[in-house]
Amino acid sequence: MGQGLSCGSSHEHGLFSAVQFGELVTVRTLLERDPNLLHQTTVYDRQSAFHIAAANGQIEILSMLLDRSVSPDLLNRHKQTPLMLAAMHGKISCVQKLLQAGANILMFDSLHGRTCLHYAAYYGHADCLQAILSAAHSSPVAVSWGFARFVNIRDGRGATPLHLAARQRRPDCVHILLDNGALVCASTGGYGFPGSTPLHLAARGGSLDCIRKLLAWGADRLQRDASGRIPYLVALKNKHGACAALLDPSSAEPLVWPSPLKFISELNQEAKVLLEQALMEANREREKNILKGTTYLLPSPSHSDDAVDDNISEASDTGLCCICFDQVCTIEVQDCGHQMCAQCTLALCCHNKPNPTTACLTAPVCPFCRSSIARLVVAKIKTDNDADIDIGDISSSKLRRSRRFRNCSEGSSSFKGLSAVNSFGKMGGRGSGRISAESEWVDKP
Missing domain, CATH: 1.25.40.20 (Ankyrin repeat-containing domain)
Structure with a gap:
């Protein structure tokens, strides 16, 4: 793919070799002696010192080259930029530095017509991928294209x-x-x-x-x-x-993340992580039912449900979800302040239809007071000694009151524990009725 970065022309001069191995003093001395070396490239791939520094994660040398007014969008033989090579090799510090220097995130190479975003995704560098996407929110190029179009760039x-x-x-x-x-x-x-x-x-x-x-x-x-x-x-x-x-x-169809709902799109990171974990865990229970009796078994979880955190064991019964009576309340509804566990929150919001046009676009209401849900936030667990426990620091497996997680019901988007609840009268709610949810081959790099 033209990534011969080991510097085949190092016998001609030592600049590229010094850049590759991070010899900052040598690089500075060579450039002071002959500034024209900045424009030298390797013979075949036409890699500049800038490309080699980015691909090898030499952040100090890369910063020095940027200080010398080197363009962050230099092209090699395959029209790849230093940002593409940094994303390809997972050099997050170089990716961040190049983005700060205004590197163009919307340049395409001549091999497969790919951008830095494609390279980060292909090689699995999640941190580089996230950095590029974060920069895209404020990048003039991405703004002119539209962020959604950039994420789905072909x-x-x-x-x-x-x-x-x-x-x-x-x-x-x-x-x-x-x-x-x-x-x-x-x-x-x-x-x-x-x-x-x-x-x-x-x-x-x-x-x-x-x-x-x-x-x-x-x-x-x-x-x-x-x-x-x-x-x-x-x-x-x-x-x-x-x-x-x-x-x-x-x-059975899996539960689907309720992305069309406004308050879901506005979740803070902690609440989002809790609900996503609950969603994946509920679907994992569905998978166990599907694979039961087959030769394919899912790997056992690394944690044990027998070991429950001492702080959680001190939580009083009033901290349990009043819908399933099984999980600790982790999600709070605003503005009414009522609390539920993440699993029951998902039963309110999720659907199991793969076609987004059939998804429920009408926001569900709080099952306790029937008021509109404006926002969901992480709830605080109150223990018997009046100490608050940060839910975000506790794994989802330790939030269970019982050892057995309630299975996702076959053919339904609500949990079995919820399907047995016929009235909210027991929980002090005004409404009655069940909670229902509407619902190649590997190309050569």
């Missing part, structure tokens, strides 16, 4: 960063991209098999984690590629049995 073969992350088994990058508005059902052009969605590509790569996240963000299991195949058939063909079991259209 390379020369019609692949978005989400397609690349899914195919390369990069679940963290998949999550970040989905969280920033990547289109979960977008089809490719020539990348992979024509018409492939990120779910097709994740099925081809056999990544359960990527499939989980895509399904939880509304990926359609019935969407077909240009050859008429659904992701289930792609997983079967590539002998990914567990993936195929989850993608089987006859299996």
Whole structure:
């Protein structure tokens, strides 16, 4: 891919070798002796000292070159910028420095027509990906394009960063991209098999984690590629049995993140993490039911439900969710102040239809007082000694009152624990009735 950064012309002069190994004093001495060395490049790939510094994470040398008014958008033989190489090799400090220097995030190389965002997603560098997306909010280029268009930017073969992350088994990058508005059902052009969605590509790569996240963000299991195949058939063909079991259209649908709801889009980071963890855990319970009796078993969790945090064990019964009577209240409704556990909050908000046009766009109301939900925030746990416990510092497994997590009911978007609750009268609410939720081959880099 033109990444021969080990400096094939070092026998001619020592600049490139000194840059590669971070010899700052040597680089400064050479440039002071001959400033024209700044314009020298390697013979074949035409890598400048700037490219080599970025690709090798030599932040001090890169900063010195920027101080000498070197353009952050120099191009090598393949029209790759230093920012692309830093993102490709996961050099986050160099990525951040180049972004601060105004590097253009919307430049395309001549190999696959990819941007720095594609490179970060393809190689799985989640920190670089997040840094580029954060910069895109204020980048003049991205502003002129529109942030949503930038997140879904296509390379020369019609692949978005989400397609690349899914195919390369990069679940963290998949999550970040989905969280920033990547289109979960977008089809490719020539990348992979024509018409492939990120779910097709994740099925081809056999990544359960990527499939989980895509399904939880509304990926359609019935969407077909240009050859008429659904992701289930792609997983079967590539002998990914567990993936195929989850993608089987006859299996129960997963809960889907309620992104159309206004108060969901305005969640602060702590509340968002709690609800996302609860969503993935609920869907994991669904997966256990699907894979039960098959030869495919999910890995055991690294934690044990038997070990409950001492602070949580001190929580009084009044801290339990009054809907399921099983989980500690972790989410507070504003402005009324009523509290629920994250699982019951999801039962109010989530749907299990993959088509976003069928999602519930009407915001649900508080199940206790029937007032509109303006905002959701993290609740505080009150213990018997009146000490507040920060929910954000406690793993979700330690918020359980009982050992067994309530399973996500088959064919329903509400939990089994909720389906048994027939009235809110027991909880002091004015309303009655159940809570219901409307619901390629690997291309050579």
